[in-house]
Every structure is written in C-alpha cells, then in structure tokens.
Amino acid sequence: MGQELIEVKTEERPSSLGVQTAFEVVVPQATPGDAIDLWKKTILPRGLFKKSPKMEKVKDEWIVRDLLISDITTLPLNVITQISSFPGHIYVRIFLQTEGGFLGSSGASPQTTDAALKYIRNYGVDLYRLAVGKELKEEEHQLQALENDLNKLLRKNKSYDSKIADAKKDKIDLAGEANYQKQLLDGNTGNPLGVIGETPREDVEEELKATEKELKKAAKTESRFEKKTRKNEKEQQDKAYEIEKQKIKVQEVKIKLDNIR
Numbered sequence: 001m002g003q004e005l006i007e008v009k010t011e012e013r014p015s016s017l018g019v020q021t022a023f024e025v026v027v028p029q030a031t032p033g034d035a036i037d038l039w040k041k042t043i044l045p046r047g048l049f050k051k052s053p054k055m056e057k058v059k060d061e062w063i064v065r066d067l068l069i070s071d072i073t074t075l076p077l078n079v080i081t082q083i084s085s086f087p088g089h090i091y092v093r094i095f096l097q098t099e100g101g102f103l104g105s106s107g108a109s110p111q112t113t114d115a116a117l118k119y120i121r122n123y124g125v126d127l128y129r130l131a132v133g134k135e136l137k138e139e140e141h142q143l144q145a146l147e148n149d150l151n152k153l154l155r156k157n158k159s160y161d162s163k164i165a166d167a168k169k170d171k172i173d174l175a176g177e178a179n180y181q182k183q184l185l186d187g188n189t190g191n192p193l194g195v196i197g198e199t200p201r202e203d204v205e206e207e208l209k210a211t212e213k214e215l216k217k218a219a220k221t222e223s224r225f226e227k228k229t230r231k232n233e234k235e236q237q238d239k240a241y242e243i244e245k246q247k248i249k250v251q252e253v254k255i256k257l258d259n260i261r
Contacts, residue, residue: 004028006124006260008117010104013093015080016061021105022082022093023116025124029131030090032083036062038130039081039092042123043069072115073098092127094120129260136253143246150239153232160229167222174215181208 006025013022027035036055043064045052055064062081069077080095096103096116104113184204 004128006121006128008121008124010113010117011093013082013095015082015095016058017080017095017097020095020097021102021108022095023104023120024091024093025120026089026091027124027127027131028089029135030127031131032085032090034130034134035083035090035092035127036081038127039123042126043067043079069119071119072096072103073112075099077103092124125260129257132253132257132260136250136257139246139250139253143243143250146239146243146246150236150243153236153239157229157232157236160225160232163225164222164229167218167225170218171215171222174211174218178208178211178215181211 006027008023008025010021011024012019013024015022039062040055044055044067053064053067055062057063060082064077064079066076067079068074069079075098078095078097080097082091082093082095084091084093101107103109103116181204185201185208
C-alpha cells in the first residue's frame with residue numbers, strides 16, 4: 001500500500017577524502033534533519049559516565065571519529081555521512097573508514113561489509129518508519145479536525161432547532177393574542193370611538209398592530225433558522241463524506257507503516 005523497498009548499495013562516491021566506497025540508501029519521505037537526528041541516536045553511545053564521541057558538521061558532511069559500532073566491527077571507525085535531499089526522498093551516504101581502508105571496498109572483509117549493509121538498512125527502515133509515522137500523525141490530525149468541524153455543525157444544528165422551537169411557540173402565543181384582540185375589536189364595531197372594558201379602542205388597535213408585527217417577526221425568525229438548518233444539514237453531509245475519505249487515508253498510511261520491513 002505505497003511503501004517502498006529500502007535497499008542499501010555500495011557505490012563509489014566523492015567525499016572529503018576523495019572518491020571512496022560508500023553505503024548509500026534512498027529513504028522516501030524523510031527529511032535531512034530527521035535523518036541526522038536518528039543517525040546520531042543510532043550510532044552514538046549514550047552512557048552517563050563515559051565520554052562519548054561527538055558528531056561534527058564539516059561543510060556538507062557529518063563526521064564522527066574513532067567510533068565503535070560492535071554490530072559491524074570491533075575496529076574503531078571514522079564515520080562520514082552525507083545527505084542529499086530531493087522531492088519526496090533523500091539519499092543517505094555513509095562512509096565507514098578503518099585503519100585498513102573503507103568498508104564495502106574490494107579489499108574489505110565481506111562479512112564486515114554484509115554487517116554494515118544490514119546495520120545501515122535497519123537504520124534506513126527506522127528512518128522510513130519515522131517519516132511515515134509523521135505522515136500518519138498528520139492524517140490523524142486532519143481526521144480529528146474534520147470530526148471537530150462536524151461536532152460544531154451538530155451543536156449549531158441543535159441551537160437552530162431550539163431557536164425554531166422558540167419561534168414556533170412565540171407564533172402560537174402571538175397568534176392567540178392577536179386573535180383575542182381581533183375578537184375584542186369585532187365585538188365593538190358599533191362603537192368605534194368607545195372603550196373596550198377599561199381600554200380605549202385605539203389602544204387595543206395599536207396593541208393588535210404591535211402583536212401582528214411581532215408575529216411576522218417570529219415567522220421570519222422561524223424561516224431564517226429553517227434555512228440555516230437546511231444549509232447546516234448539507235454541510236454535515238459534506239463533512240461526513242470528507243471524514244469517510246480521510247478515514248480511508250488514515251487506514252492506508254497505517255497499512256503502509258505496518259508493511260515497512
């Protein structure tokens with residue numbers, strides 16, 4: 001599912017010590033910074049009381065002198081590392097120098113060369129896993145963001161439903177009030193300048209106008225939030241579709257990570 005084979009080759013490459021045999025590996029998705037950080041953790045001992053060799057940067061090379069890597073050889077090594085970055089991948093070149101010359105060359109021990117190939121391949125696999133692990137975190141972060149967006153839409157929709165319910169209740173109450181005021185006025189049509197109970201007719205008419213105005217306002221509120229609800233529900237559908245697509249992406253990256261060997 002998208003993962004690429006990690007393969008280490010021995011190649012003749014230019015270095016600060018001339019053209020020498022290097023162990024070269026191409027690692028997809030990795031960055032030079034992560035490559036060097038992981039390489040330091042891989043080769044440099046981390047004893048609390050022992051003085052450790054240091055990695056120094058000299059021009060385009062990272063150099064460690066007199067380093068013991070027991071998985072490769074019992075001899076001290078000078079380790080020279082170069083990294084070239086390209087879109088989508090990096091090249092890591094590692095020169096391993098002993099007193100007798102460079103590992104991987106024609107005169108080096110085949111067993112030692114094989115040990116170095118295995119060691120550096122394990123490093124390349126770890127670096128690739130690190131890069132894909134970061135990709136997975138990013139895809140999971142995007143999935144979480146989409147799910148948060150959907151939750152916000154759901155909360156908004158509940159708020160709209162509440163406002164619609166309030167507007168409907170207001171409409172019922174106001175319609176009842178307007179109907180009552182109309183009945184009062186209709187019962188006094190023969191006395192347009194008189195009073196209704198203790199209230200002047202003109203006051204009741206003004207109250208009716210105000211009630212009908214509020215009734216229209218409640219109806220508009222209901223209509224406005226019904227439109228918002230329809231839009232919200234469409235956005236929910238779109239967001240749910242995005243979430244399903246993102247879940248597939250996350251699963252694909254998980255499979256890629258699990259299959260890196």
